[in-house]
Amino acid sequence: MTREEIIVKEEHQNTRIDKLLSDAYDFSRSRVQSLIKDGHILVQGNPVKANYKVKVDDVITVVIPDDEVLEVEAENIPIEIVYEDSDLMVINKPRGMVVHPAVGNLKGTLVNAVLYHCKDLSGINGVLRPGIVHRIDKDTSGLLLIAKNDKAHLSLSEQLKDKSVSRKYKALVHGVLEHDYGTIDAPIGRDVKDRKRMAITEHNSKDAITHFKVLECFHDYTLVECSLETGRTHQIRVHMQYIKHPIVGDPTYGYRKTMDVGGQLLHAYEITFVHPSTNERMTFQCELPQVFLDVLHNLETEEL
DSSP, X not given: OEEEEEEOOGGGXXXXXXXXXXXXXXXXXXXXXXXXXXXXXXXXXXXXXXXOBOOTTOEEEEEEOOOOOOOOOOOOOOOEEEEEOSSEEEEEEOTTOOSSOBTTBOSSSHHHHHHHHOSOOOOTTOTTSTTBOOOOOTTOEEEEEEESSHHHHHHHHHHHHTTOSEEEEEEEEESOOSSSEEXXXXXXXXXXXXXXXXXXXXXXXXXXXXXXXXEEEOSSEEEEEEEESSOOTTHHHHHHHHTTOOBTTOTTXXXXXXXXXXXXXXXXXXXXXXXXXXXXXXXXXXXXOHHHHHHHHHHHHHHO
């Protein structure tokens, strides 16, 4: 359990307390409201409602209970292992699979599947995310690194931090791009109107850079390759929407009228990194999933 005190500054005068704290702790508004309801948030030592508007010099006491200890079970779920040794695995995650468990969703994830295959994983990210060095969205397919020990995890994490890991994606986007290649440099943060979405914003944002290259053009669509210089949540999806070429099938950032393909056509097809033990530079690739290939085949047929 952690206990903190916040003294309200002038710039936050008349801000709702649930909004102030959701921004300060990067919590969802509903989680803050739950903490308030359970008496874990006090102002001047007294309970308040979620719509309380703070005043200058208010002393807000925030008590955050310890997370519930959860057990993650190994499950016999088939996974495609592209590469494996004593330090790491490279896995081709299928569309529709969540990477790691969370409260209320403890089964059917990639972590559950990996634990069935390999009992020894890095513990740096805790019990819910053993071995997970980086993530991709549920409906994004493609290559992920899994660390089997802490030494490998630290090495791979450092490579991601210093941007020496190369990650390339293929995406089908709406429209025809004006340029064959380019760079999108726009900061990404939580959408102030919807905490489940990300947005190009100056509000609690972080630098985000995506490079893109046109691979093939169709009448109303373009196949692009995107490479990440940073790794923000939903980065490629947000950036492609920002330049008005959202990813086909994206239920969150795409057009309302888009192909019904069960999620965004975004695939992490290549990853390059330095092996943590051998120092060998390694590159792995994987094919597009069948649903993606089928869409491309139909578009190519229409072009004939």
